[in-house]
Amino acid sequence: MAGALLAGAGAAPAAQADTATTTQAKAVQAGPKHNFGPIYSNGTESLPKESYFRGYLQKRGGNYYFSGDLGDRHNGDGDYSYVWFKYYDSSGFHRDVYRSDDRRRHFGEIRFKRDLKIRVCEGNTRNSGCGSYKDVF
Numbered sequence: 001m002a003g004a005l006l007a008g009a010g011a012a013p014a015a016q017a018d019t020a021t022t023t024q025a026k027a028v029q030a031g032p033k034h035n036f037g038p039i040y041s042n043g044t045e046s047l048p049k050e051s052y053f054r055g056y057l058q059k060r061g062g063n064y065y066f067s068g069d070l071g072d073r074h075n076g077d078g079d080y081s082y083v084w085f086k087y088y089d090s091s092g093f094h095r096d097v098y099r100s101d102d103r104r105r106h107f108g109e110i111r112f113k114r115d116l117k118i119r120v121c122e123g124n125t126r127n128s129g130c131g132s133y134k135d136v137f
Helices: 002-029
Strands: 034-040 051-060 063-072 080-089 092-100 104-112 114-123
Touching (some): 034 114, 051 080, 051 114, 063 080, 063 092, 063 114, 104 114
Antiparallel strands (some): 051 063, 063 104
């Protein structure tokens, strides 16, 4: 029994060392963050460029990730801010649109392989007050 306890006690530091090595390897694989934006809407109100998206890209483990914030500089006007993402990942091409009626909405990391394009709109519909698609990556 004492041998089993000693074997178990010796295994814990080895497991911790493996976890630390794995964490360090992942950190080394992560590339630097590349900021982009802001990308603006094309509103026709008194405040042009009312809505915007600002974000960053990072390469990690053979994949690319982006995240960022959708913001509205004219809060309380009854309009929404929209962001369109077009990108390619392992399951094909995607085109997603998201809405925000707050001053700011954060988007966590979205994985993609290539062809990231972003467009920002503002107004009552998801296609009103849109800027053009910006080729981010």
